[in-house]
Amino acid sequence: MQYRIFxxxxxxxxxxxxxxxxxxxxxxxxxxxxxAQFWVQRKSNQKxxxxxxxxxxxxxxxxxxxxxxxxxxxxxxxxxFMARAIAKSKFSESAFExxxxxxxxxxxxxxxxxxxxxxxxxxxxxxxxxxxxESSDExxxxxxxxxxxxxxxxxxxxxxxxLGEFKVxx
Numbered sequence: 001m002q003y004r005i006f007x008x009x010x011x012x013x014x015x016x017x018x019x020x021x022x023x024x025x026x027x028x029x030x031x032x033x034x035x036a037q038f039w040v041q042r043k044s045n046q047k048x049x050x051x052x053x054x055x056x057x058x059x060x061x062x063x064x065x066x067x068x069x070x071x072x073x074x075x076x077x078x079x080x081f082m083a084r085a086i087a088k089s090k091f092s093e094s095a096f097e098x099x100x101x102x103x104x105x106x107x108x109x110x111x112x113x114x115x116x117x118x119x120x121x122x123x124x125x126x127x128x129x130x131x132x133x134e135s136s137d138e139x140x141x142x143x144x145x146x147x148x149x150x151x152x153x154x155x156x157x158x159x160x161x162x163l164g165e166f167k168v169x170x
Contacts, residue, residue, distance in 0.1 A: 029154040030128050031104030034142045038154075039104025039128040049102060049127060056082035061116040066096055071122055073115040074098055077107050084117060084126075101126035 026043035041049070059073045059082055066072075066087045076083040085098040088106065095108045142150075 027129075030102075032147070032151050032154065034147050035150045036132045036140060036142070037130070038132070038150075039130055041102070041127050041129070045127045048124070052084065052102065052121060052124065053081055055118065055121060056084075059115045059118070062112060063114050063116055064111075066090075066111065066114060071101070071117050072098070073117045073121075074100075074107075074109055074113055076100060076103065078103075078105070082115070084121060084124075087114070100128075102128050104128040104130065 027040040028043060028046075030039045030041045032038040056073050063072065068087050068089065071084055071086050073082045074085045075081065083100050084102055085100045085107075088097045088099050091097050091108050094110050096111065096114070097106055097108055098114075099106050
């Protein structure tokens, strides 16, 4: 089995409990914008993701007012089930940009799609961890080919991660 090692910088904004560690964990790349901006989920959190999904399956409490920075339940556009998201900004009179905190992607939704999140799910920290390749620059313009190559390289693979290291098995 071969490994390729990458250095990554992981954003600690939401993850005050993440400390420098050399203990390995397995992770799944959940969303990729570019090599300078992608999200990973610890493999050990997969059961927690399933539990959150199950607990949100019957949520039906639409909101009438959006508070930016607050967490809500919104149907994930890719997976077609309810997921936790933070309201980021107002895009238009009827559309809001949200960030799915357990997966890493952003999406535009209407206010009718936004539901109140059960209080006990507010206490669970975001599962997706924002990362970047250490040598990557978020301001660098990656070509579509670069991004597709990175997606292909990391897709459908369980990665072996240590905070500061990122390994993808072949």
